[in-house]
Amino acid sequence: MTESAIIRITPEDSVATVLRDVAAGELLTIGEAKLVAAEAVPAGHKIALAPIRAGEPVIKFGYPIGTASAAIAAGDHVHSHNLATALTGARDYRFVPDTRQPAKPEQPARGFEGYVRADGRVATRNEIWILPTVGCVARTAEKIAAIAHARHRGAVDGIYAFTHPFGCSQLGDDLENTRSTLAGLASNPNAAGVLIVGLGCESNQTAALLDAIAPEIRRNVRVLGAQEAGDEVAEGVALVDALVATASLAQRTTVALDKLVIGVKCGGSDGYSGLTANPLVGRISDAVTDAGGGAILTEIPEIFGAEELLMRRAADKHVFGATVALVNGFKQYFLAHGEPVSENPSPGNIAGGITTLEEKSLGAVQKAGHARVTDVRLYGERIRRSGLTLLEAPGNDAVSSTALAAAGATMILFTTGRGTPLGFPVPTIKIASNSELARRKPGWIDFDAGIVLTRGFDVATEALLDVMLAAASGAPTAAERNDEREIALWKRGVTL
Numbered sequence: 001m002t003e004s005a006i007i008r009i010t011p012e013d014s015v016a017t018v019l020r021d022v023a024a025g026e027l028l029t030i031g032e033a034k035l036v037a038a039e040a041v042p043a044g045h046k047i048a049l050a051p052i053r054a055g056e057p058v059i060k061f062g063y064p065i066g067t068a069s070a071a072i073a074a075g076d077h078v079h080s081h082n083l084a085t086a087l088t089g090a091r092d093y094r095f096v097p098d099t100r101q102p103a104k105p106e107q108p109a110r111g112f113e114g115y116v117r118a119d120g121r122v123a124t125r126n127e128i129w130i131l132p133t134v135g136c137v138a139r140t141a142e143k144i145a146a147i148a149h150a151r152h153r154g155a156v157d158g159i160y161a162f163t164h165p166f167g168c169s170q171l172g173d174d175l176e177n178t179r180s181t182l183a184g185l186a187s188n189p190n191a192a193g194v195l196i197v198g199l200g201c202e203s204n205q206t207a208a209l210l211d212a213i214a215p216e217i218r219r220n221v222r223v224l225g226a227q228e229a230g231d232e233v234a235e236g237v238a239l240v241d242a243l244v245a246t247a248s249l250a251q252r253t254t255v256a257l258d259k260l261v262i263g264v265k266c267g268g269s270d271g272y273s274g275l276t277a278n279p280l281v282g283r284i285s286d287a288v289t290d291a292g293g294g295a296i297l298t299e300i301p302e303i304f305g306a307e308e309l310l311m312r313r314a315a316d317k318h319v320f321g322a323t324v325a326l327v328n329g330f331k332q333y334f335l336a337h338g339e340p341v342s343e344n345p346s347p348g349n350i351a352g353g354i355t356t357l358e359e360k361s362l363g364a365v366q367k368a369g370h371a372r373v374t375d376v377r378l379y380g381e382r383i384r385r386s387g388l389t390l391l392e393a394p395g396n397d398a399v400s401s402t403a404l405a406a407a408g409a410t411m412i413l414f415t416t417g418r419g420t421p422l423g424f425p426v427p428t429i430k431i432a433s434n435s436e437l438a439r440r441k442p443g444w445i446d447f448d449a450g451i452v453l454t455r456g457f458d459v460a461t462e463a464l465l466d467v468m469l470a471a472a473s474g475a476p477t478a479a480e481r482n483d484e485r486e487i488a489l490w491k492r493g494v495t496l
Contacts, residue, residue, distance in 0.1 A: 005018065005019055005020060005022065005026075005028050005029070006018050006019060006022075006028050006030055006035075006047060007019060007030075007275065007453075008030055008031075008049065009060060009061050009062070009274075009275065010061065010062035012059055012062045013049070013059050013060050013061070013062065014048065014049055014050055014052055014058055014059045014060075015046040015047060015048055015049060015058060015059070015060050015078050016030060016046065016047055016049055017044065017045070017046060017047075017060075017271050017272070017275060017353070018041045018042070018043055018044065018045055018046070018047055018271075018353075019043060019453065020043045021040070021041070021042055021043050022037045022040065022041045022047070023037065023040055024037055024038065024039045024040050025037060028047075030049070033049075035047070035049065035074060035075055036075050037075050038073060038074075038075035038076050038077075039075075039076065039077050040077070041077045042353065043271075043353075043434075044270045044271025044272055044352050044353035044417070044434070045077060045078075045079055045271055045353040046060065046077070046078040046079065046083075046271070046353065046355070047075065047076070047077060047078065048072045048073065048074055048075060048076045048078050049074060050074050051071070051072065051073055051074055052068045052071070052072040052078075053068065053071060054068050054069065054070050054071050055067055055068060056068050057086070058072075058078060058083055060359060060362065061274065061359075061362040061363070063306070063358075063362055064086065064358065065083070065305075065355070065356050065358040065359035065362065066083050066084050066085045066086050066355065066356040066358055066359070067083070067084060067086050068082060068083060068084075069081075069082055069083060069084040070082045078355070079350075079353075079355050080350060080355050083355045083356060084356070085305075085342040085356040085357055085358060086358070087304055087305055087340075087341055087342040087356075087357055087358060088341070089331055089332075089335055089341060090328040090331045090332060090335075091328065093307075093308065093311055093320075093324050095311070095314070095317055095320045096312060097312060097313075097314065097320075098312040098313055110256075110257050110287075110291075110465065110469060111254055111255055111256045111257060111469070112124070112254075112255060112257070112259075112260065112469045112472040112473045113252040113253065113254055113255075113472075113473035113474065114252060114253065114255045114259060114260075114410075114472060114473070115189070115192070115250045115251075115252060115253070116253050116255065116259075117189055117192075118216070119216050119217075121189040122189060122255050122259035122260070122410070123188075123189035123190045123192070123410055124190060124260075124410045124411050124426065124427055124471070124472045124473075124474075125157045125158070125190040125410075125426070125427065125474075126156050126157045126190075126192045126247055126250045127156060127157045127158045127159065127160060127190055127191060127192060127247075128148070128156055128158075128159040128160075128191070128192060128193045128194070128195070128240055128243050128244060128247060129160055129161075129162060129185065129186070129188075129190075129191040129193075129194050129195075129425070130144055130145050130159070130160065130161040130162070130194075130195045130197060130236075130240070131161075131162055131182050131185060131186060131194060131195070131196050131197070132161070132163055132164070132167070132196075132197045132198075133167045133182070133196060133197065133198040133199065133202055133204045133205070133206055133209060134166070134167030134168045134198065134199050134202035134203075134204055135163070135164060135165035135166060135167060135168070136167075136168065136199045136202065137197045137198065137199050137226050137232075138161075138163035138164070138165070139163075140197055140226055140232055140233065140236070141161035141162075141163055141195075141197045141236075142161045142163060143233050143236075144161065144195070144197070144233055144236035144237055144240060145159050145160055145161035145240075147233070147237050148237050148240040148241070148244070151237070151241075152240075152241075152244045152248075155244050155247075155248040156192065156244055156247050156248055157474070159240060159244070160425070160485055162185065162425055162485070162486070162487040163487075164178075164487060164488070164489050166178045166204075166489050166491060167202050167203065167204035168199075168201075168202040168203050168204070169203065169495050169496035170203050170204070170493065170494075170495065170496075171203075171493060171494055171496065172493060173492070173493060174491065174492055174493025174494065175203050175204060175493075176380070177379055177380050177489070177490060177492065177493075178204055178489050179204055179208060179209050179212055179380075180212055180379075180380030180381065180406075181379070181380045181402065181403065181406045181489055181490075182196075182204075182209060182406075182489075183209060183212035183213050183380075183406075184380055184381070184382050184405075184406025184407060184408070185402075185405060185406050185425060185487070186209075186213050186217065186221060187213055187214065187217050187382060187406075187408070188405055188406070188408060188409075188410070188425065188426065189408070189410055190410055190425070190426055191220075192220065192243070192246075192247035192250060193220045193221075193222070193240075193243030193244070193246065193247045194220060194221045194222070194243075195221075195222050195223075195224060195236060195239050195240055195243065196209060196210070196221060196222070196223045196224070197224045197226060197232075197236060198223065198224065198225050198226065199225075199226050199227055200225050200226065200227035200228060201227065206223050206225070210223070220243065220246070220247075222239040222240075222242070222243060224236045224239060252473065252474065256291065256292075257287065257288055257291035257292075257293055258291045258292030258293045258386070259293065260288055260293045260294075260410065260411065260472060261293060261294040261295075261296070261383065261408050261409050261410050261411075262284070262285065262288055262293070262294070262295050262296070262409060262410075262411050262412065262413055262468075263295075263296045263298070263401065263404030263405070263407070263409030263411070263412040263413070263426075264281050264285055264295060264296065264297055264367040264368065264412070264413050264415075265298070265299065265367075265397070265400060265401055265404065265412055265413070265414045265415070266278060266299070266302075266363075266364055266367060266414070266415040266416065267397040267414060267415075267416050267418075267420055267422075268346075268348050268349070268352075268416045268417055268418030268419060268420055269345070269349050269352065269354060269360060269363065269364070269415070269416070269417050269418075269433070270348075270349065270351075270352025270353055270354065270417025270418060270433055270434065271352055271353025271354060271417070272352075272353075272417055272433040272434045272450070273352075273354075273363050273364075273415055273416075273417045273433040274359075274362065274363020274364075274366060275363075275433075275452070275453070276433050276434070276449040276450060276452040276453060276460075277415035277416075277417070277431045277432065277433035277449035277452075278363050278364060278366040278367045278415055278433075279366040279452075279457070280431070280449050280452055280457065280460050280461060280464060281366075281367045281369075281413045281415055281431065281464075282366045282367055282368060282369035282370070283369060283457065283461045284369075284413060284461065284464055284465060284468060285367065285368055285369035285371065285388070286369035286370055286371055287461075287465060289369070289371040289386070289387050289388055290371075292386055293386060294383055294385070294386050294387065294388075294389065294408070294409075295368065295369070295371065295387075295388050295389070296383060296388075296389045296390075296391050296404055296407055296408075296409050297310075297365070297367060297368045297388065297389070297390055297391065298390070298391040298392070298393040298400045298403055298404060299364065299393065299394070299395040299400050300326060300327065300330045300390070300392055300393065300394070300395075301330055301334070301341070301344060301357075301394060301395050302344065302357070302360060302361055302364045302395045303327070303361050303364065303365050304327070304330075304331070304341055304342070304344075304357055304358075304361055305356075305357055305358030305359075305360075305361040305362065306358070306361035306362045306364070306365045307323070307327045307361075309362075309365055310323060310365060310368065310373055310390065311323050311324065311373075313370070313371070313372050313373050313388075314372070314373045315372045315373060315374050315387075319373055319374065319375065319376060322375075322376035322390075323373065323376055323390060325376075326376055326378075326390060326392055330392070333492075341357075342356070342357045344357045344360060344395065345357065345359075345360045348418045351418075352417050352418060367413070367415065368388055369388070371387055371388040372387060372388065373387075373388050373389075373390055374386070374387030374388055374389065375387070375389045375390070376389070376390045376391075376392075377389055377390070377391050377392065377407060378392045379391070379392040379393055379403055379490060380403070380406060381407065382406070382407050382408050383407050383408045389407070391403060391404065391407050393490065394490060396488070396490075397414075397420065397422060398422060398424070398486055398487070398488035399488045399489070399490045401414070401422075401424040401428070402424060402425070402487040402488050402489065403490070404424075404426075405424055405425040405426045405487075409426055410426055410427075410472075411426055411427050411428075411429070411468065411471065411472055412424060412426055412427070412428040412429070413429050413431060413468070414428050414429065414430050414431065415431045415432075415433060415449070416430060416431070416432060416433065416437070416445075417432070417433040417434060417437065418437070419432070419437050419440075419441045419444050419445070420444065421443075421444050421479070421482060421484055422479070422484055422486060423477070423479025423480065423482070423484030423485050423486065424479075424485065424486065424487070425485060425487060427471050427472070427476075427477045427479075427480060428477055428479050429446045429447060429467060429468060429471055429477055430444055430445050430446050430447070430477070430478055430479065431445070431446065431447045431448075431449050431464070432445045432447070432448050432449060432450065433449055433450070434449075434450045435448050435450030435451070436450075437450075438450060443478060443482065444478055444479075444482075445478060446467060446471075446477055446478050447463070447464050447467050449464070451463070
């Protein structure tokens with residue numbers, strides 16, 4: 001067999017990843033060494049490179065991904081039958097900053113055609129967003145959007161309603177989370193104008209929602225109270241007409257990469273994700289943050305087991321302390337509900353070759369590249385600094401991607417090994433971790449990161465950067481072509 005049949009990520013690793021289905025008895029080559037597969041191993045799964053005793057750590061990415069739950073022989077398939085997580089609850093951490101300066105490869109001067117807003121923020125789309133305060137008027141918002149979208153086709157990049165079932169019968173922090181996330185969406189640069197549709201009697205009152213939006217942004221926000229309106233749909237369309245009249249004057253302008261804010265996300269990961277798509281997105285994150293732009297990493301439960309890699313990159317002790325509080329707080333959230341912190345990977349992840357949360361996390365954090373962590377934000381909060389920001393949100397694709405848009409991301413890079421059609425308020429570039437998925441689902445996938453294995457990271461990085469900048473300049477993503485645009489809010493509290 002050729003060396004490409006299996007790949008070891010670091011010299012310290014005790015397992016390698018199989019790049020295609022391997023049959024029992026196959027002779028595999030890795031470097032100068034030979035290895036016989038003791039059993040069939042599916043593509044994306046792990047094979048032991050040497051004997052591992054029960055109770056010993058299993059090493060991948062140069063770090064433990066759990067412990068052997070049974071003795072493992074060289075050539076054995078390593079998966080959930082013989083590998084278990086070693087994660088527990090909250091931990092104490094010590095600030096040991098990584099003082100090494102990451103190498104910064106030469107990046108050509110790159111930019112994109114964006115919309116420069118009056119306050120200096122730059123958008124990748126010029127859209128009108130309709131946000132209901134409460135689920136009771138979700139269909140009203142959709143009706144207004146449909147009529148206005150058809151009426152103003154071509155005047156702006158689109159008119160969309162983003163609906164949800166919440167906003168009523170919520171209390172305290174739970175209500176505040178709904179309000180702050182909707183306010184964050186209303187503040188996204190891609191929303192040239194916003195219509196807030198309220199009912200009138202809901203907990204999420206429009207006055208409080210408006211108070212959560214900065215005054216300079218409120219100038220482009222209109223409010224409709226459905227209970228007070230005579231014909232709420234007609235009045236809503238008239239309000240959108242006025243927003244479009246102003247928004248249609250905006251023109252794309254050439255701007256540098258420092259004006260871009262990207263959210264990075266993975267969904268339906270597989271055994272290739274940590275080899276191809278995630279480290280490739282990490283290179284893009286580095287390009288953006290090196291240029292002075294912003295990158296946002298979320299999915300906090302999917303950094304458990306790899307959190308110390310990010311903590312070492314904290315810009316200072318304050319950021320380190322905020323990162324510790326974020327990670328331990330999320331672990332306590334699991335434990336308070338009687339759930340182990342390691343209740344991950346998903347069934348799709350496991351089928352794709354990921355065994356433990358540590359393994360998933362070590363692959364997932366690679367999307368953040370090597371930049372310093374400059375800030376930590378809670379769910380519903382907006383970014384306030386360039387560089388890499390950690391954002392509180394769960395791993396759920398829709399909830400975390402909505403949080404990224406509410407935090408200020410004007411584009412999302414979404415890696416996947418299993419595939420999903422789902423799209424979000426801002427342009428979402430779907431990046432397949434393996435070429436087979438890209439071939440099988442061309443209607444879902446924007447970029448094939450499987451070329452990393454055949455053409456290398458440098459070629460793949462330039463190609464993905466081209467795709468990203470084209471999308472930032474207006475080229476529609478697969479999700480946009482499919483009219484896939486959704487939001488989901490994180491419901492954490494009591495419902496009355």
